[in-house]
Amino acid sequence: MLELKPPLVLLSGPAGFGEYLKLIDHRYVGGIILKTVTLNPKEGNSTPRMADGDFYVINRIGLENPGIHEFVENVPELPVPMIASLGGDSFEEYLEVARTFKKVSDKFCAVEFNFSCPNVKEGGLSIIKDRKRWKTLIVEIRKILPDSFLIAKIGIEGIFVEEAAEIVVDTGWNGITLVNTVRGLHFEKGSMILGGLSGPLLKPIALRAVYEVKRRFPKLLVIASGGVYSMKDAKEFLNVGADVIGVGSALFKDPGIVEEIGKYLMEVKG
Amino acid sequence: MERFCLTKKKTIRVNENTWIVFFEEQLDFSPGQFIMLETPKLVRKPFVLGYWEENLAVSIQVKGKGTKWIVEEAKKIKGHGPLGNGFRRDGKGLLIISPTCLTMARAFEKKMNVDILVGSKSPVLFPLGYETVVGDENFLKKLSDLPEYDWYLVSGSRGMEEVCWEHLKGEEVYFSLEEYMGCGIGACKSCAVFTKNGVKHVCADGPIFRGDELCWS
Numbered sequence: 001m002l003e004l005k006p007p008l009v010l011l012s013g014p015a016g017f018g019e020y021l022k023l024i025d026h027r028y029v030g031g032i033i034l035k036t037v038t039l040n041p042k043e044g045n046s047t048p049r050m051a052d053g054d055f056y057v058i059n060r061i062g063l064e065n066p067g068i069h070e071f072v073e074n075v076p077e078l079p080v081p082m083i084a085s086l087g088g089d090s091f092e093e094y095l096e097v098a099r100t101f102k103k104v105s106d107k108f109c110a111v112e113f114n115f116s117c118p119n120v121k122e123g124g125l126s127i128i129k130d131r132k133r134w135k136t137l138i139v140e141i142r143k144i145l146p147d148s149f150l151i152a153k154i155g156i157e158g159i160f161v162e163e164a165a166e167i168v169v170d171t172g173w174n175g176i177t178l179v180n181t182v183r184g185l186h187f188e189k190g191s192m193i194l195g196g197l198s199g200p201l202l203k204p205i206a207l208r209a210v211y212e213v214k215r216r217f218p219k220l221l222v223i224a225s226g227g228v229y230s231m232k233d234a235k236e237f238l239n240v241g242a243d244v245i246g247v248g249s250a251l252f253k254d255p256g257i258v259e260e261i262g263k264y265l266m267e268v269k270g
Numbered sequence: 271m272e273r274f275c276l277t278k279k280k281t282i283r284v285n286e287n288t289w290i291v292f293f294e295e296q297l298d299f300s301p302g303q304f305i306m307l308e309t310p311k312l313v314r315k316p317f318v319l320g321y322w323e324e325n326l327a328v329s330i331q332v333k334g335k336g337t338k339w340i341v342e343e344a345k346k347i348k349g350h351g352p353l354g355n356g357f358r359r360d361g362k363g364l365l366i367i368s369p370t371c372l373t374m375a376r377a378f379e380k381k382m383n384v385d386i387l388v389g390s391k392s393p394v395l396f397p398l399g400y401e402t403v404v405g406d407e408n409f410l411k412k413l414s415d416l417p418e419y420d421w422y423l424v425s426g427s428r429g430m431e432e433v434c435w436e437h438l439k440g441e442e443v444y445f446s447l448e449e450y451m452g453c454g455i456g457a458c459k460s461c462a463v464f465t466k467n468g469v470k471h472v473c474a475d476g477p478i479f480r481g482d483e484l485c486w487s
Contacts, residue, residue, distance in 0.1 A: 015459065016455075019453070019457040020457055022271055023271065023273055035459075043468070046462075046464075047374050047449055047463075048450050049459070050451075052313045052459035057452070062459060064459045064469065110425075252312065252314060252453060252458070253312050253314065254348060
């Protein structure tokens with residue numbers, strides 16, 4: 001079982017490779033899910049890569065990352081438990097990334113596979129479209145990483161979350177992160193930004209996703225991801241069964257919120 | 271780098287849409303560094319650090335709800351910083367800035383041998399104490415007639431950067447870049463800038479870059 005104290009993680013993407021830990025008291029961070037790493041280095045998308053509206057943040061970073069080989073050579077050393085986030089542009093790439101990661105898997109308390117990034121042409125969201133093939137893929141990943149705590153990061157597009165959760169449970173994976181960003185479109189100075197929506201707008205969607213999955217699979221570890229900006233938000237996710245509270249885009253508003261939620265979780269979860 | 275809460279002391283209007291915001295507190299920073307300030311919006315915004323009348327101060331161009339709130343309503347403002355890399359050059363430099371970077375000039379004057387040239391699109395409301403040209407035409411005329419300096423640093427709008435690069439290409443010229451930032455600390459990768467040495471980030475690798483390092487397209 002994944003024991004994070006407090007049960008609060010900084011979410012993949014906004015949390016980068018641990019930079020926010022310079023601004024946040026580590027005692028209130030149970031773990032950090034690092035930025036998604038792919039087989040080959042990615043430069044990411046052109047700018048603008050991010051914008052904010054009244055109730056959402058939209059990003060089209062495009063998984064900028066150094067690639068798995070560079071990553072395993074230079075695993076960050078952080079003062080809190082680390083969860084790796086891995087992605088791929090194809091079936092084979094996911095497996096290759098998993099094999100390469102295995103060399104350093106003991107440095108991580110868990111590994112999350114990103115099956116839902118909306119900002120890349122291949123992999124991410126598109127990998128999940130073919131259910132049978134996706135199921136085969138996650139069976140193969142489990143074979144490569146038999147001892148790792150495996151978490152699937154799932155969005156609400158391309159699959160119903162409860163359907164994805166069933167496949168995750170059937171294949172012997174341990175957890176699910178709900179939800180990834182949702183595809184959106186934002187106008188900025190007359191130009192369109194197509195990217196993934198996060199922020200307060202995502203909260204009711206994420207709450208429903210956690211609720212539906214936890215209702216069906218109470219033993220599956222669920223990391224809540226979507227619109228946590230306050231203690232009240234964290235409470236609501238706990239009420240629908242979330243095991244771990246994720247903080248992502250809220251870091252951009254006030255990194256201090258992590259300490260507030262972390263303290264609360266320590267009180268109620270020990 | 272730290273989290274802090276700044277107390278707004280007063281504001282002065284510089285031109286049609288730019289204000290100087292003074293703070294009660296002091297921060298230890300190097301010229302060129304910036305801070306991220308919280309507003310009612312969902313993402314903190316970056317402001318280059320500087321001084322005015324010996325106070326810690328930032329210049330703010332009101333562009334939307336967040337900047338309007340800082341200028342008109344805010345009393346206490348949460349933030350984090352100082353961020354980015356400071357800038358240091360020997361020799362005689364020229365700082366070419368828009369009013370949005372006015373307070374930055376004071377920080378440079380304290381540490382380096384610099385002249386200051388302000389280019390403002392609209393008339394300034396009080397003498398800034400620096401050579402000031404108003405309007406695009408006058409600014410272009412001024413650029414064509416600049417004396418020689420060891421180095422130049424431009425901090426203003428994208429348009430200002432582009433015309434300065436056209437005029438100063440071949441010289442040692444630096445640009446303090448502006449790009450949308452989510453975190454300001456190198457985590458989110460939103461403020462990418464494509465350089466001849468690959469992707470860099472304005473917040474962590476900059477904000478100041480040498481002109482001949484940038485991909486101008």
